[in-house]
Amino acid sequence: MPLAGPIFGPVSEQKSKKILIVDDEPDVADLVSYHLKAKGYLVETANNPNVSLGIARSFLPDLVVLDIMMPDLNGIQICRILRADPKLKHVPIIFLTAKTEEADRIAGFETGCDDYICKPFSTKELILRIQSIFRRSTEVDSGEIKRLQVNRIVLDTERHEVTVHGRPIELTATEFKLLRLLMERRGRVQTREHLLINVWNYETEIETRTVDTHIRRLREKLGSEADWIETIRGVGYRMAERKAEACST
Numbered sequence: 001m002p003l004a005g006p007i008f009g010p011v012s013e014q015k016s017k018k019i020l021i022v023d024d025e026p027d028v029a030d031l032v033s034y035h036l037k038a039k040g041y042l043v044e045t046a047n048n049p050n051v052s053l054g055i056a057r058s059f060l061p062d063l064v065v066l067d068i069m070m071p072d073l074n075g076i077q078i079c080r081i082l083r084a085d086p087k088l089k090h091v092p093i094i095f096l097t098a099k100t101e102e103a104d105r106i107a108g109f110e111t112g113c114d115d116y117i118c119k120p121f122s123t124k125e126l127i128l129r130i131q132s133i134f135r136r137s138t139e140v141d142s143g144e145i146k147r148l149q150v151n152r153i154v155l156d157t158e159r160h161e162v163t164v165h166g167r168p169i170e171l172t173a174t175e176f177k178l179l180r181l182l183m184e185r186r187g188r189v190q191t192r193e194h195l196l197i198n199v200w201n202y203e204t205e206i207e208t209r210t211v212d213t214h215i216r217r218l219r220e221k222l223g224s225e226a227d228w229i230e231t232i233r234g235v236g237y238r239m240a241e242r243k244a245e246a247c248s249t
Contacts, residue, residue, distance in 0.1 A: 016042075017041050017042065017062045017063070017134060018041070018042045018043075018044070018059060018060070018061045018062050018063075019036055019041050019042070019043050019044075019061055019062065019063050019064070019065060019130070020043075020044050020045075020046065020052070020055065020056055020059055020061035020063075020064045020065070021033055021036075021043065021044070021045045021046070021064075021065045022045075022046045022049060022052040022064065022065070022066045022067060022070075022075070022078065023045075023046075023047065023065070023066075023067040023070075023096065024047055024048070024049065024067060024070045024071065025047075025067070026047050028067075028096075028119075029045040029046075029047060030045070031123065032065060032096075032123065032126065033045050035123045035126075035127060036127070036130075039127060044059045044061070049070040049071070049072060049073040049074070049075075049078060050072055050073055052073075052078060053078065053081060053082075056082065056085075056088055056091075057085070057087065057088070060087065060088070061091060062091065062092075062134070063091060063092045063093075063094070063130060063133060063134070064082065064091055064092070064093045064094070065094050065096050065126070065130075066078060066079060066093055066094065066095055066096065066113075067095075067096055067097055068095055068097035068098075068099050068104075068108070069097060069098060069099060075095060075097065076107065076108070076111050079093055079095075079108075079111045079112055079113055080111060080112070083111075083112045083170075083172075089170055090160070090172070090173065092114040092115075092133045092172070092173050092174075093112065093113045093114055093115075094113065094114060094115040094116070094117060094126070094129060094130065094133070095108045095113045095115070095116045095117065096117050096119065096121060096126065097116075097117075097118065097119060098118070098119040099118075100118045102209065105209075105210075106209065106213055109210060109213040109214065109217070110213060110217060112172055112217075114133055114172055114173060114174045115129050115133065115174075115200075116210075117129060132200070133173065133174075146158045148180065148183040148184065149183075150183055150186060150225075150228050150239060150240075151225060151228060152164055152165045152166075152224075152225055153179075153183070153222060153225050153228065155176075155179060155180055155183055157180065160176065162176065162179065164221075164222055164223060164224075164225050165224070165225075169221045169222070170221070171218070171221065174199065174200070174214060175214060175217065175218050175221070177199050178195065178199050178214055178215070178218060179218055181195070181198055181199060182229060182237065182238070182239040183239055185239070186238075186239040186240075186241060187238065187239070187240070187241040188238065189232050189235055189236055189237070189238045190236050190237055190238065191235055191236040192208040192211045192212070192235075192236045192237075193208065193236075194236065195211050195236065195237070196208065196210070196211060199211075211236075211237075215229060215231075215237055227240075228240050
């Protein structure tokens, strides 16, 4: 499998960030581990998917790099289990997999992953994606606005919590930032490309379907308040200034 060579450079200050790599190919896991450790991250690896959950619960990683095609317990199943675990449900997950079809990517995002990278991959790109996710988390934590509200949707940046009708809903780190951006720019149309740059920090062309998939998941979680996120056909999305009234016939 062709992979990028070593990445040299100064060690990152992110020494406290912990990353778990789950991949049944030891060569891949060791290569990724080597480069992440060189950047100052604390790394654990699991080549056996059956023991990966136990490692995750004891290691409590800040991010998981997860293969999909593994024996006995695949990455999709592991992702679902992590998303259901109270201590791990907010941990960002990057799928690193040989499954390259669009349907596979959509299934990955619908399961709750934050990013999706296809094999063969560039270790440099993987590290940039990881840094991007950590940067998004830092931006959310350091934002000046502490509380945003649209009708019965309340987003608290200090607590990293979203409630709908007073009940908390569970969002991934990416869903949280996507909702926050729409609420902060309420009434203004956000193109898919603009969202990719500002939520995913991608400055190169990538699947805009990624945005659509996350918007669909976000609407499902918002339930009766979902209609506040409007689709601007052919352009993007907008958080409505006021909810459209149903037309009587």
